[in-house]
Amino acid sequence: EPEVTQTPSHQVTQMGQEVILRCVPISNHLYFYWYRQILGQKVEFLVSFYNNEISEKSEIFDDQFSVERPDGSNFTLKIRSTKLEDSAMYFCATTRDRNTEAFFGQGTRLTVV
Amino acid sequence: TQLLEQSPQFLSIQEGENLTVYCNSSSVFSSLQWYRQEPGEGPVLLVTVVTGGEVKKLKRLTFQFGDARKDSSLHITAAQTGDTGLYLCADNTDKLIFGTGTRLQVFP
Numbered sequence: 001e002p003e004v005t006q007t008p009s010h011q012v013t014q015m016g017q018e019v020i021l022r023c024v025p026i027s028n029h030l031y032f033y034w035y036r037q038i039l040g041q042k043v044e045f046l047v048s049f050y051n052n053e054i055s056e057k058s059e060i061f062d063d064q065f066s067v068e069r070p071d072g073s074n075f076t077l078k079i080r081s082t083k084l085e086d087s088a089m090y091f092c093a094t095t096r097d098r099n100t101e102a103f104f105g106q107g108t109r110l111t112v113v
Numbered sequence: 114t115q116l117l118e119q120s121p122q123f124l125s126i127q128e129g130e131n132l133t134v135y136c137n138s139s140s141v142f143s144s145l146q147w148y149r150q151e152p153g154e155g156p157v158l159l160v161t162v163v164t165g166g167e168v169k170k171l172k173r174l175t176f177q178f179g180d181a182r183k184d185s186s187l188h189i190t191a192a193q194t195g196d197t198g199l200y201l202c203a204d205n206t207d208k209l210i211f212g213t214g215t216r217l218q219v220f221p
Contacts, residue, residue, distance in 0.1 A: 004155075033208060043156065043201065043211040056208060091155045099144065099205055104155025 002026040006092050006105035013082055013112055021077045021108045023092030032075045033093040033102070034067065036060070043091070049075065082112045115140050117202055117212035125218045126192055133188045134215040136202035141182045144205040149198045156201055156211075192219045 005024040013019050025032055034046040048055040049067055057065075066078045075094075079086055089107040116139040126132055136145075144163050148156035160169050162178040162185065169176045175188040189196055197219045202212040 035209070035211075042213050043150075043209075045208045045210065048208050093155070093209075098207060101158050101161075102205075102209060104157070106153065107155055 004105035010109045023075045025094040029094035031095045035091045036088040038088045119212040136185045148201040
């Protein structure tokens with residue numbers, strides 16, 4: 001069964017460092033998303049991406065965040081200068097079309113120290 | 114900004130018991146979805162409901178959508194340990210807006 005793959009599964013980084021989280025979407029999916037879940041809190045939308053550009057972003061997704069699909073397969077989330085409060089599980093999700101079933105990856109646990 | 118409140122926040126029951134969890138929205142849902150998330154995993158879609166008053170069944174799970182399309186319930190009959198997880202409701206509106214979640218623990 002096709003699945004969304006995320007790497008790494010766990011990343012520990014020092015405050016102020018840049019991190020890149022990677023996602024390989026399901027091959028025929030066209031819409032890509034990043035969500036985050038701070039420990040013990042709800043899953044929050046960060047950004048949606050379609051046709052090689054951002055469709056929508058939340059207030060959380062400030063100038064420190066960026067997304068791209070550099071090689072037509074990987075979909076990446078970059079945090080330029082990490083803060084302690086960026087520590088969370090980051091989930092990539094993809095859908096085949098708008099508003100169809102979202103498939104989530106297993107997440108990357110980011111710990112900023 | 115739409116707010117989705119779920120209750121209860123935590124639920125701990127024994128195998129074989131029945132339970133109901135609730136989801137209430139501050140505004141009308143576009144399309145309501147229920148997800149289950151297990152530890153260390155991403156959410157997995159259980160069901161999508163669109164029409165007010167709709168009832169859907171998935172084995173021992175019964176999902177009900179309120180007539181006004183602002184609330185929903187999930188009822189589990191004869192809970193099993195495999196039902197343990199975080200249950201999330203979400204509104205699907207070009208992106209997913211998730212509820213606060215109900216963490217269910219089923220003991221043998």
